[in-house]
Amino acid sequence: MAKAVRFKPVRSYNLNIADYNIRVIAxxxxxxxxxxxxxxxxxxxxxxxxxxxxxxxxxxxxxxxxERVLVAPYLVEVKGYKVNRKDNFWSVYxxxxxxxxxxxxxxxxxxxxxxxxFSLIFPEWDLWIxxxxxxxxxxxYPLDGLVLYYLxxxxxxxxxxxxxxxxxxxxxxFSGTSGKGKTTLAGIWDNVGAxxxxxxRLIIRNRGGIYRMFNTPxxxxxxxxxxxxxxxxxxxxxxxxxxxxxxESSAITSVIANCIQHNYDPEMIARFLGSVSLLxxxxxxxxxxxxxxxxxxxxxxxxxxxxxxxxAFEGHRFYASF
Amino acid sequence: xxxxxxxxxxSKSIVGRKTGSEYVLIPVSNNxxxxxxxxxxxxxGAFIWEQMDGKKSIEELTNLLMEEYEVDYQTALADxxxxxETMRDYLVIETA
Numbered sequence: 001m002a003k004a005v006r007f008k009p010v011r012s013y014n015l016n017i018a019d020y021n022i023r024v025i026a027x028x029x030x031x032x033x034x035x036x037x038x039x040x041x042x043x044x045x046x047x048x049x050x051x052x053x054x055x056x057x058x059x060x061x062x063x064x065x066x067e068r069v070l071v072a073p074y075l076v077e078v079k080g081y082k083v084n085r086k087d088n089f090w091s092v093y094x095x096x097x098x099x100x101x102x103x104x105x106x107x108x109x110x111x112x113x114x115x116x117x118f119s120l121i122f123p124e125w126d127l128w129i130x131x132x133x134x135x136x137x138x139x140x141y142p143l144d145g146l147v148l149y150y151l152x153x154x155x156x157x158x159x160x161x162x163x164x165x166x167x168x169x170x171x172x173x174f175s176g177t178s179g180k181g182k183t184t185l186a187g188i189w190d191n192v193g194a195x196x197x198x199x200x201r202l203i204i205r206n207r208g209g210i211y212r213m214f215n216t217p218x219x220x221x222x223x224x225x226x227x228x229x230x231x232x233x234x235x236x237x238x239x240x241x242x243x244x245x246x247x248e249s250s251a252i253t254s255v256i257a258n259c260i261q262h263n264y265d266p267e268m269i270a271r272f273l274g275s276v277s278l279l280x281x282x283x284x285x286x287x288x289x290x291x292x293x294x295x296x297x298x299x300x301x302x303x304x305x306x307x308x309x310x311x312a313f314e315g316h317r318f319y320a321s322f
Numbered sequence: 323x324x325x326x327x328x329x330x331x332x333s334k335s336i337v338g339r340k341t342g343s344e345y346v347l348i349p350v351s352n353n354x355x356x357x358x359x360x361x362x363x364x365x366x367g368a369f370i371w372e373q374m375d376g377k378k379s380i381e382e383l384t385n386l387l388m389e390e391y392e393v394d395y396q397t398a399l400a401d402x403x404x405x406x407e408t409m410r411d412y413l414v415i416e417t418a
Contacts, residue, residue, distance in 0.1 A: 247342070249344040253346060253360045253361075253362055256348075257357055263354070263355050270339070273339045
């Protein structure tokens with residue numbers, strides 16, 4: 001494996017990812033901070049912060065009477081099959097208003113392990129890292145995605161397996177599980193000059209009644225991207241291009257199936273369901289079967305025209321199926 | 323099979339939300355949402371779901387359905403028992 005490129009060590013830095021402001025600070029006893037190169041485009045000078053994460057060396061114990069509410073096994077995909085490599089990849093414990101997330105870092109050669117003490121109410125979080133060495137990236141995989149996930153939960157936002165593109169004032173989100181064509185579609189749109197927001201994972205935020213989709217830093221060279229969201233398409237490969245508009249409840253269940261969610265109690269699940277329901281009441285959702293070539297772009301652009309026609313003359317948000 | 327006096331209630335392991343005239347139901351198991359088993363129920367199912375307060379019997383639900391949709395007793399009873407048995411199999415509702 002190629003050695004990850006990293007910044008020079010620092011004692012603090014600010015990230016802006018999906019419009020969340022995250023301040024990362026080394027505690028007095030903490031290691032130097034050395035974010036990976038993939039975060040370069042997300043480091044900002046913003047002084048406002050949604051959360052602050054203070055990074056310490058070492059480990060602390062979860063309170064004895066804490067309740068374990070989530071256990072995530074470590075799954076890898078081999079030739080389309082999910083393989084459980086080891087148990088307890090990461091776990092979440094709850095103790096009163098505090099949550100404790102314990103995780104391994106599968107990409108860490110030093111056996112790094114961490115515990116994040118956080119809250120869905122208070123913005124000051126603490127992170128203890130074992131085997132961090134003199135300097136470390138405190139948001140190595142999977143912690144970066146988990147921190148972002150809990151930020152979406154706090155803000156009633158949505159994290160989803162999807163690619164997203166922006167073309168001619170329209171933002172399209174293509175959602176599906178692995179192998180359904182997210183990356184393929186992003187590539188086809190990229191070839192015609194569309195802005196690809198991301199090809200695998202997006203965060204959807206409702207900003208003052210306007211839905212936007214955001215990327216998150218995954219690879220070296222990633223820069224923050226976002227675009228308005230105008231249409232959600234639940235995708236699969238097909239022999240011809242075809243859409244089926246989904247009524248609201250089917251739209252909700254189709255979107256939910258592709259969301260990333262680590263909810264651990266009915267109240268959180270209800271709030272998440274509310275967020276997806278609101279999204280699906282505002283943004284049209286369709287199933288899309290597509291041929292993996294340029295024809296899908298012409299097809300969707302033609303669909304957009306017919307949608308506008310229908311809205312103008314019939315007053316319906318959804319247009320007739322083709 | 324449930325009899326007419328059977329009391330029907332929604333499972334506490336379900337998170338539901340009304341959307342238009344339908345419901346989306348998410349099962350919760352060990353505090354975790356099972357997103358691969360999400361249900362939607364149509365307008366009639368939604369009416370039955372809303373009436374299932376843990377106090378009404380199958381007979382009472384049948385009478386309410388008759389009034390709401392102006393159907394005969396046998397049709398309403400068949401709808402109610404069909405719904406209850408299916409939903410009970412999926413652990414969405416409980417009977418006592």
